[in-house]
Amino acid sequence: MDISSKRPPQRATIELWRIVLLVAGAFLFALFAIGRVPSRDTHESILTSLRAIDINHASLQRDVLQARAGLLRNYDPIVDSIVNLHATVSKLRKLFPESGVESTAELDAELTKLAASIDGDEKLVERFKTDNALLQNSFSIANQMLSELHESSDPAVVKALAISTDLGNLMMRFAAQPDQRFEKPIRTQLDAMSRSEAASIPDVASYVVHARMILDTLPSVDDTIRSIQASRTSTEAQTLQKEYLDAYGILSVRSAWSRILLGSISVLLCIYIAILVYRLRSQTHRLTQQLEFENLAATIKRRFNEDFDNVSAALTDSLGAVADFFDCSSYAFAVVSSDVKEVEQLFGNVEASLFRSLLERLSEKMAEEKVNGDRPYYHNLQKLEIQAFPEGALSAGSITAMSIDASSAGILFLEHTEVRKKPDRDEIRLLGHAIVVLIQSLQAQREREEKRALEARLEHSQRLEAVGTLAGGIAHEFNNTLGAILGYGEMALESSRSSTRTRQYIQQILSSGHRAKHIIDQILTFSRKRERVNRPFDLKEAIEDIVPLVKLSIPGTVSVSTAIDTGLPSVFGNPIEIQQVLMNLCMNAAQASAEEGHIEISLKKVEFGNVTSLSHSELPRGDYVLLSVKDNGDGIAKSILPHIFEPFFTTRAKSGGTGLGLAAVHGHVTGMNGRIDVESRPSEGTEFKLYFPAIYEDPVPLGQFFNERTIPLGTGQLVLLAQRDTSLRLMYEEKIAALQYEPVGFASMAALKRWLAAAGRLPDLVLLDLDLWQDTPDLGKIVKEFEMIPILFLADPGRDGNGARPLDRISLLRKPVSSISLATALFNKIGRRSALPDVAR
Known part of the structure; x- marks a missing residue:
């Protein structure tokens, strides 16, 4: 039965002053009754x-x-x-x-x-x-x-x-x-x-x-x-005597009735006082029992608040305390499925087979009573032999149950040594409170574990944010250098028409430059300055593309072997990130390996039917592509293992370790909704297992992450360029000229405005680098200042004007600028004036 649904209305507390007042009233009525007797x-x-x-x-x-x-x-x-x-x-x-x-x-x-x-x-x-x-x-x-x-x-x-x-x-x-x-x-x-x-x-x-x-x-x-x-x-x-005796007779009759009435009231008050005293004693007993139970609940909560890893021991100790409170010899607490048919966890001194037999007999009745509701459910066990459980006046024990969450419920079983009177409402209520306390303590423990995990993730995120800030600053400086390399490389490739080895070298330079550009994009994504670009891709293709570079990057004394299955499903993410992850893991493995070290890279599909605990997270059930990197190095100490993904945490600070490699690995894997499991044995080696959710979509070929579209060319339109750096300004002028536009460069905004005032003609486009200003200017105000002239801004990802209110007329070209991105942006602003300007990525 539902404990709370049949609970009587809560009676008001009996204060002592009420009883004292009633006693005084009874005493006064008695005095009045005595006083009503003629003297x-x-x-x-x-x-x-x-x-x-x-x-x-x-x-x-x-x-x-x-x-x-x-x-x-x-x-x-x-x-x-x-x-x-x-x-x-x-x-x-x-x-x-x-x-x-x-x-x-x-x-x-x-x-x-x-x-x-x-x-x-x-x-x-x-x-x-x-x-x-x-x-x-x-x-x-x-x-x-x-x-x-x-x-x-x-x-x-x-x-x-x-x-x-x-x-x-x-x-x-x-x-x-x-x-x-x-x-x-x-x-x-x-x-x-x-x-x-x-x-x-x-x-x-x-x-x-x-x-x-x-x-x-x-x-x-x-x-x-x-x-x-x-x-x-x-x-x-x-005559006076007769008058007096007549009046006295009337007085005596009335006094007799008054005495009867007042005496009756006094007697009734005394009876009511006796009832109140009895109720007060019962209430005192109930409050004493409640206080003892509150102390028990506080003890249970303190037991769960202590730092411990064994939840079973805490629950067993708490169950023992509950059993002592209710004078029970056998006790058990079980976590069962929501349909009350399967025991997930069992604690206490009752055999599992006996409890399962009991659960089979009660499952239908408990399901009918909606044991998975928010209110405790109570059932009386009438017999010592757990065979049949009819309702009765005798009790050998109690079953109390309550919902834990949508998928599970908790059942508290208590059995007395001897058959006794059936528990009253107060004891049933305390039984309901007992299971509530146990469930709340269990839930609180789970919440504390989740809180610790969230705090660890928050701390990790804060460390990654610090790394991201550092990476964003580095990428800002690297963008200018990389832009010059790509610009001059593209112009060199265009000027070299013959099929010579030099042209091949230039193509390799541009290919590496584009790869570096994507790496910069990932660094900026890591520092939260760019949106992560994810698409379905073939993990096997990305691994096979980077393995040769891995072998060249590690010492020759360390061998690398691969075991890659075919027919693997796609994963959703960025291949550059995976290649960076694999490079970092292999470099760490090589540093940890002996002179004749060995690194084994494997890739396969795995399936999990249940939630699986990993070293640094939990893996939901489903299909995954497993990337494993295993070495035979020194291994990782158990005390260090929980901290390996923290930014700046390193055990090789004297040899130049920064503690950023594994932090980047963690960021890339979790960014792809992946999970990491680390198994390490000192002096035997370490294995990193990376689980990526499998998706069944056609992968994007790896080449599309690097190659650009055909370059659109101009027809001699005038483009004014303002760039503070001389080398970059010259590079941009040559690239604009190579795209068949007429460039005019300026070192400052003042020079550009003087030219406009003296030239007497309007350019087709003004290209402004935001490096001209110390702080990010109001882009909308600049656009209004040039009125009908299209404006294109060159923006470092760290200074793209995102703090200002966005306008439809503002177009941004983020650095580093390749020929295809520059050509596309110029074509969109000049060749398609009727169309809305977009933001070049």
Whole structure:
């Protein structure tokens, strides 16, 4: 199955602060649930206070009655009851808001009524205290006076007491029950006593006053007591208690539901916290496993980053580390073909036959799952015996695969010692990462090898560029000399009409000069100043043409033999380059050979069905023409062999070696898309094998690379020539004259312009050598300056005006200039004015 296609959505990381926040939330909800319970202490305090009102009010009534009966020594109990009632009301005012009940306004209203009733009671008590004090005082004095009067022997007193014989009894009965039945007789007797002779006696008068005060005060005191007894304080307290208990009942019900809700939320939060903690532990385990895997991946990458040549050892070590990580005893990593049918490479401790058997059983299924895609493929091995692989809950190992490139894929095989539970998603994901790391490491190693090869080629190219710069400068100077040789040689050949030996010598000079011209062209190509001229040619013809010169160029003690097959296909390139390559290789072989050295040159066709590794490159499969140069010299040391094609690298610097010969060989061979293989054994000799791709086209005859076309001649047209060098100017004048034109030479542009101003006629052509200017001039500006006169520029390949913007009217003739190239250029500019001018090569 595809690992990534069935991967669950990535879960967000669980931060610790979330769990802490949830714990705090659960704790707060629990506190809220506890806080929603009405305060038991407050509730008990309120009930106690309400009961205290009843008790204090009852105590008040009791104490009032006792005070009326004269049983209290003072009124402190009565005052205390009133104070307690007020204190209880104040306490209730504070307790009700703390109780949590919602109907506090109703409770406050009832409490206000209760307080008003207590205030009324307090006023009655104050009145009672005043009246009762007088009453009790009168009772005390009256009783004392009456007792003293009964004991008196004064006849007047005795007579007065005789008048009111029943007064004491009536007073006692009136005190117990104030009533008109007793009040009237008492007042009658008191009046009689006041009219008696004893009325003037102080004790009698005092007794009468206090008795009358008792009669006046006692009804008022009893009325006050009845008002106190009829007080609504107890009723208001009961009403307040009922209101409070009703509100408290509602509060208790709501509190119970709130506690249930908040408690449930708290419990749910605790359960969720437990789930998060479990997930956090799982995530921590997963992250720990991921971190360990990242360390493993870093170890694998470091193993591949080390400088080593044995990729197999690095892969085997990395596989062992992967197997240890996943607790596996058997492991293997294979590079297979894209159709998952052929094992190209196998690493690990699994036998190749067992792995191939496994691959045969899984190839169709893996191909159906598109194992060569960009995503890892996973397959569970259920049984220890590798026979059948159904999906199941048990696992004996895993197969993970992924594409390496378009033509190959990688397969990772891991087997456990014992059957265990099937890997979870995280482990399957890590298995996919494991094969990704192995494949990336393998690809990175290949990329590093390719990078090193490219760096070596870049370094080689830079060295060749330095050589090219040097070669371009040499060719620039050599062009002028070669132009004079060819020019005068051609004129000498034309002036010598007889078939003499001198004419043959001149022809050889011209032939060698043309060969030198092509060599200069190749040097300029090497220095990137000329485009390489390549055509199909017969390699056998080019080799056979240069072999005689090779034999003449090497010492006579060194023999040369050839083994050249016939019927060879053509190659695409330049025969001059091949001849230079063969000359350089043979000269090096001769220098490395002993006194009786031998050089063997062979040429044959070879075929390769696969990519083949060579000493300095890789050879793609295909048909090739193999040019081999073998000697029996001293050979090349193994440490030197990788550097032999580097420019300026030489082991014979003391004997005049420049290190440019093999660099030129490498440049020419690679320029023809060829490959080089060098085999060397110290003290036994060296063999250079040059492989050139075979093409099946008709070859261009070798002579066409040297011979020119028939020379077109002029008809006396006037040609102005400007050339700074006197010898070259004279040579060009003679060549132009030989081509039947009328030349006029000038040493500078100023002289040419003076002639034009004085002559009064226009030339048919102006031929200007760019050597007249120190720096390359603006060719377009010069062409416009001469307006209707055709202009032809003689240009050294290093100063051909390529830096300027090209114009259709600019024509260049590159040096060295042969008669045919000069004749063609003059004919194109003068004889074909209607045609567009071209660039002579």
